[in-house]
Amino acid sequence: MNVPTPPYYDVLIAGAGPVGLFLACELQLAGCSVLVIEQTSELSTPLKRAPFGLRGLSVPTVDSFDRRSLLAPLKGRIPDREIAAATPWTKEDRRPGGHFAGIDFYLDQIDQTRWPFRLSHSANPMPADLESIGAVLTDRAEELGVAIRYGMRVSDVSATDRDVTVRAGEETFRGGWLVGCDGGRSVVRKTAGFGFTGTDPEFTGYFAQVEFADPSMLDPGHHDTPGGTYIFDLPDMIRMVEFDGGAHHRGEPITRDHLQAVLRRISGANIELTAIAHVTTWTDRAYLATEYRRGRVLLAGDAAHIHSPLGGQGLNLGLGDAMNLGWKLAATIHGNAARGLLETYQRERRPLAEQILDWSRAQVSLMRPSRSAQALRTIVRDLIATPDGATYFAERVWGVSVRYDLGSDHPLVGRSVPDFELTDGTRLNEHFRGARALLLDFSGVEQLRALADRYRDWITYVPCNGKDLSGLYALFVRPDGFVGWASDQPVDEIDVARVLSQWFDTARHVGGAPAQ
Template sequence: MSDPLFATCDVLIIGAGPVGLFLACELALAGCSVQILEQASDASTSLKRAPFGLRGLSVATMEIFDRRGLLMPLKARIPERDIASAASWMRQTRQPAGHFAGIDFFMDQIDQTQWAHRLPSTISPMAADLESIEAVLKDRALTLGVVVSYGISVSEIHATDKDVSVRADDKVFRGNWLVGCDGGRSSVRKAAGFGFTGTDPEFTGYFARVELADPRILPAGHHDTPTGTYIFDPPDMIRMVEFDEGVCHRHRALTRDHIQTVLRRISGSDVEVRALGLATTWTDRAFLASDYRKGRVLLAGDAAHIHSPLGGQGLNLGFGDAMNLGWKLASTILGDAAPALLDSYQNERRPVAEQVLDWSRAQVALMRPDQGSRALRAIVHDLAATRDGATYMAERVWGIGLRYDLSDDHPLVARSAPDFRLNDGRRLNEHLRRGKALLLDFDGNPCLQELCVRYQHRLSYIAVDAKDRMGLCALLIRPDGVVAWASNHPSDGSQVENILAHWLLSPRQAKVDLTIRSPF
């Protein structure tokens, strides 16, 4: 690459969407220098505003935002009136909790006492528009010193065992690491040669704002027909699914005539579309990267996995990737990570993506316009209406059933940490704002205090009791909020030290100054 070098940093991130911005925040919080390159010249677009940009944020994602102090800024930014008017499910008489293939389940059906690994919480799923999400994350990223550059199209990637160079137009950017967060058609994934396999689409999905000559022709709500599915939210919002193997996605112009033809075919009515406003298409194509890392190049979010937006799992899956990767990559950059730490990113997150892709495929199976699928859909509808069924659905859709394989049979280990209400007047989540691992010692154990002195460069320690400690004496929480160790009995600290040795080099082994350079 002979072009002039424009930037050198710890991490280059390609893609300034929600996942790229959140990952940048995580890395910068740990003291890494980060630059984001975004192909779009303008981050603002109508497709990011409600109703088209509306996304459901799961409980797991809400907890992530809360642990980084981003939840209240997000809630303050969201235009609630616009969200409420765009989200038809928010106007139901019962409070909706989510859906599976359009089959709703409701908050009053869910038995949260079945989740013994959780404490009661005020955090619940929330609708938010992409524009608001990105604005909050960009504000935080800029505050932390992240550089965000727009109108930069990546054309070439050259990776060595020491760094990664990116050619973008007439510029060359260099970073010690590169992360592709650039969506389902990721240029990073393609240029770096990652495998990408899965199942081809069965349908084309449509989302359009229309002006109908007579809106009374179409009944409001969700309707399954012999040729597909449509949802009409009067007076002007249409969602449709037609099982055409995805041939109309990006291959047919979204004209008024085309939308009218598809709507008539699916609804079986002579509805007339007078005018077409904003419209978009999507499919149920479900593909997964063969690897999440190739040397110094990594993938996160839709660059690593794509599937239909049914059930709102995609963005939440991407945030989980960023939260998992951020602290591991930062520890590697800062020179105190054990060799296998970064490899655990793929080992933990790829199986989660496999489950979500299958969850998406199962929804497609229920939506097919054939007798077998209709019969199965009726059974799943009945199951979702039961207390156990709705509780199971919520556990999956909300992301609170997630458990990594950390080879420990304690019921809390490898799960998201309960948000303990501590006797210092704060919640546990508030103690995770710095992005460091945390040893929570309910009893003030001297052995644990001594251990934390040795690992204070990457480990916070608090000795405080809780209103409900769930029978625990102490627990070790990773920077991403996952419980790495928990004990119901006093400990000599040896187990905790063994776990830390799997994550981090000891201070004497570390290669560089471990002082955090730019804490928020």
């Protein structure tokens, strides 16, 4: 009896959410074969169509979408009225730039001059909804030729030092690598034996689309009460937080009577719900994988880290994982990676996740209904109302503070490269469409062009006769758009070779031919 050989892919990805799809696009763009396995058949729900956060997508995320020609189609799916509706309760002329534990900071208080080269011309944080993000990424994945299988739940993972075998539904798949992007309850994480540690929940959060007998009994907007917190978005969306230790998350199905009782306790209003269209629950459980890679299995997104969704930073963190991992895994598959390149994925991304989990815990501590928490909340509110405070919180919430420790004191190294305006009428982000590393030449001399041509297997040369350069001579920018090296003075071949060898196996090929 002949047993059919399972189909083989360079990379198997569990999960077709935004993180899994973005990673799939990055890998396929880099010439890898990819299969995405998704357990659900219907990815669209009314809750996913709701905008998340005052500024849902961070600056690094918007930059990433712009660099891959995804920003324009995403904006095309989000009407201006929906973007405005992200803060429907705001009646003031002042516009909020985000929040910390529900305390708004305002755009007119933020001093962006403190962020030289750190806020892209094209990347302003923007509200978005999960359905639009998913649709744009699905379209791009299909356009690139990514294989996606829906309605198949990963049930088992078996890995060797050469490949990975995945059982999903009644089928088996083989790949060189497996990346778990399958959410906070990740089957990949559990079956592959990753550790997962952190702090347990203090509350249950609810996000529901409901029908009210009399919606006028609730004031729209954000409200902190002795019973918890609720946010009412007209006409029918309600968000609530009740400090019950997370008792009702993923327990029995949420009934109308239960949701109504919670809303009454929190709001103090004798409100009546006549129906529930959709409801989901969440908690402030904050857990982090002890490692992001075990052999040929990796984690990204909520599979690697979970925390309260307050502020929408979880999605941005996950998309950053995908952008960071994609080019490194592709270089490893193609044999072009410098030794240890894949290990830099955890080294760069896990500390950032630790920071964001603590940021989430700090917000929860201010939301507790205790007297001490409310006293501290008053102090934080006063601080946020100052220019220094608003600027600090915007820097963190917008992602402007994101920086990898790459061992350099240069202010650009480790940061997302600015979207320089060039004298030929283009912007730098337009040169990232092919997901290649760039050598940016600000000097205008022929030496760097010749050096770049010698290493054309790995980099694209970009002459940057820009308008806002501030003394830069040359930059090496990784395929994910982060600066790996910067120089304010002339460089030679040794400098360029040293820089490239940190990221690529330059000994294999030089100038398109194998090294002798």
